[in-house]
Amino acid sequence: MSPGLLFLAAIAIYPTIYSLVLSFTQWRITTGDAPRFVGFDNYSQILADPAFWNSVRVTFTFVVFSVAIEFALAFLLALVFFRGLPGEKIMRSLILLPMLCAPVVIGLLARFSLEPNFGIVNQLMRSVGLPTTEFLGSPDLALPTLIAIDIWQWTPFLFLIFLAAMQGIPEDIIEASKLDGATWPRIVWHQFLPLLKYPIMVGLLLRLIDTFRVYDIVFMTTRGGPIDVTSTMSWQIYDVGFRSFTISYAAAYSWLMLIIVLTMMNFLIRRMAVRA
Amino acid sequence: MAIAISATMVFIAPILWMVTTAFKTGNQAFSADVQWFFIPTLDNFARVLTGSNFSFALVNSLQVSIFSSFIAIVLASGIAYPLARFDIRGKAGIAGTILSFRIIPPIVTIIPLFLVMRTIGLNGTLASIIILHVFMNLPLAVWLLRGFFEDVPKEIEEAAHIDGLGHVQTFVRIVVPLAMPGIAATALLCFVFSWNEFLFASILSSAGSQTVTVALTQYVTPVGTQWTQIMAAGTLVAIPVWIAALSAQKYLVRGLTFGAVK
Numbered sequence: 001m002s003p004g005l006l007f008l009a010a011i012a013i014y015p016t017i018y019s020l021v022l023s024f025t026q027w028r029i030t031t032g033d034a035p036r037f038v039g040f041d042n043y044s045q046i047l048a049d050p051a052f053w054n055s056v057r058v059t060f061t062f063v064v065f066s067v068a069i070e071f072a073l074a075f076l077l078a079l080v081f082f083r084g085l086p087g088e089k090i091m092r093s094l095i096l097l098p099m100l101c102a103p104v105v106i107g108l109l110a111r112f113s114l115e116p117n118f119g120i121v122n123q124l125m126r127s128v129g130l131p132t133t134e135f136l137g138s139p140d141l142a143l144p145t146l147i148a149i150d151i152w153q154w155t156p157f158l159f160l161i162f163l164a165a166m167q168g169i170p171e172d173i174i175e176a177s178k179l180d181g182a183t184w185p186r187i188v189w190h191q192f193l194p195l196l197k198y199p200i201m202v203g204l205l206l207r208l209i210d211t212f213r214v215y216d217i218v219f220m221t222t223r224g225g226p227i228d229v230t231s232t233m234s235w236q237i238y239d240v241g242f243r244s245f246t247i248s249y250a251a252a253y254s255w256l257m258l259i260i261v262l263t264m265m266n267f268l269i270r271r272m273a274v275r276a
Numbered sequence: 277m278a279i280a281i282s283a284t285m286v287f288i289a290p291i292l293w294m295v296t297t298a299f300k301t302g303n304q305a306f307s308a309d310v311q312w313f314f315i316p317t318l319d320n321f322a323r324v325l326t327g328s329n330f331s332f333a334l335v336n337s338l339q340v341s342i343f344s345s346f347i348a349i350v351l352a353s354g355i356a357y358p359l360a361r362f363d364i365r366g367k368a369g370i371a372g373t374i375l376s377f378r379i380i381p382p383i384v385t386i387i388p389l390f391l392v393m394r395t396i397g398l399n400g401t402l403a404s405i406i407i408l409h410v411f412m413n414l415p416l417a418v419w420l421l422r423g424f425f426e427d428v429p430k431e432i433e434e435a436a437h438i439d440g441l442g443h444v445q446t447f448v449r450i451v452v453p454l455a456m457p458g459i460a461a462t463a464l465l466c467f468v469f470s471w472n473e474f475l476f477a478s479i480l481s482s483a484g485s486q487t488v489t490v491a492l493t494q495y496v497t498p499v500g501t502q503w504t505q506i507m508a509a510g511t512l513v514a515i516p517v518w519i520a521a522l523s524a525q526k527y528l529v530r531g532l533t534f535g536a537v538k
Binding site: 002008016081086098104160202215219251257 | 355380471514518
């Protein structure tokens with residue numbers, strides 16, 4: 001067995017078992033007490049906790065809206081670019097810059113841009129007569145704002161994948177369809193979508209995996225607030241584990257998250273495999 | 277064309293604003309109208325690099341990213357080359373399992389790993405962050421390297437065997453040089469992911485082992501937030517990644533999708 005596999009096994013398997021054991025105990029790392037076995041107590045407590053269900057709802061709202069809008073925008077943008085434009089390479093490289101920034105940097109930039117007094121967004125809004133808005137501080141707007149930030153940062157990712165895939169479509173397929181009198185929307189619907197099924201699938205799965213774990217942006221901007229409207233599952237686990245130090249509760253919480261993620265991915269991969 | 281240009285502007289404008297703000301004085305940055313034309317100053321960068329522990333964090337991040345990428349590449353080669361070349365029982369299973377590590381949310385693994393690091397006394401050290409970044413990047417590196425090793429023509433390797441080279445020698449002297457562009461691209465992408473990583477680094481670091489992403493969070497205090505300096509710091513964090521990723525641009529799609537597309 002190669003050293004790499006040993007390393008992976010050690011760092012993946014041992015902690016996983018550790019965390020499973022921990023999730024059946026009660027333990028706060030700030031007190032000197034040893035972990036005490038409590039069976040399924042943590043799990044039943046979490047499942048009865050409205051904060052848990054809130055975090056599930058917030059996470060799914062974030063995932064569904066972000067990924068759906070990113071997909072649509074990226075696909076349209078790739079359609080604009082794929083036939084080659086003057087300066088295409090430069091524009092493409094520039095479009096990629098947001099996704100290459102650390103999410104922490106994007107979080108800072110978002111806070112700065114959305115600042116009520118001098119932030120560029122509010123300055124622009126005032127210049128067209130709109131009122132000053134507290135995007136990140138408003139209970140109604142905070143989650144949509146985070147979704148918008150994710151869309152801005154990650155649409156380029158799907159754009160890049162779709163563009164590469166579209167540029168790989170043989171020109172004669174498009175020409176043949178045109179000769180048959182097909183219009184562009186029909187070509188896209190009947191030729192592109194089936195040909196691009198695999199890249200679309202991979203891109204969407206990767207975005208789902210990443211949006212589901214959203215944490216950095218929340219940490220930098222809203223910290224789960226106002227109240228708990230942006231409290232995603234990752235944020236909640238961090239909050240109970242590393243701010244309240246109820247590590248065993250957080251471990252049980254993580255296991256529930258892992259179960260949700262694996263179930264969701266399993267379901268999606270199977271459905272996509274059936275359709276492909 | 278007009279759509280393409282406006283779309284580019286949408287994605288670039290906030291970044292342009294960050295970079296330009298980094299070169300502004302406080303007065304220029306906070307004037308009522310956005311100033312796009314001004315005399316740039318390097319004050320913010322100078323303050324960021326001298327007046328705080330930020331330059332220290334830059335050095336930490338460089339160490340973490342370089343070491344973790346290097347170790348990830350070495351360990352991953354040991355897995356990827358056999359997967360690419362030899363008939364191994366359960367090959368698909370091994371590859372699939374490695375890929376599935378990508379699905380697990382980091383927040384799920386950080387709690388037990390934090391406790392393990394505490395037990396073995398690595399908490400708060402750069403080594404603990406390096407180890408976790410190797411863990412994070414290994415699946416990516418294995419999948420990419422496997423593809424690049426498969427691209428090396430089999431005949432060349434067979435010729436090397438006939439000339440009496442063993443597997444290890446063939447790998448080091450024939451395969452690695454031929455796959456070098458791919459290996460370099462993989463290393464650059466590992467560097468990018470490690471440099472940008474925040475969750476592991478924030479939970480495991482101490483004052484002495486802060487990485488740049490962690491150091492950035494320290495800038496935002498409720499009172500007296502120095503936005504021009506923060507934007508300078510943000511620019512400094514972004515630039516190495518832009519350079520690294522754009523120089524591996526040819527392999528970017530392959531890298532970001534684990535070689536699953538193209």
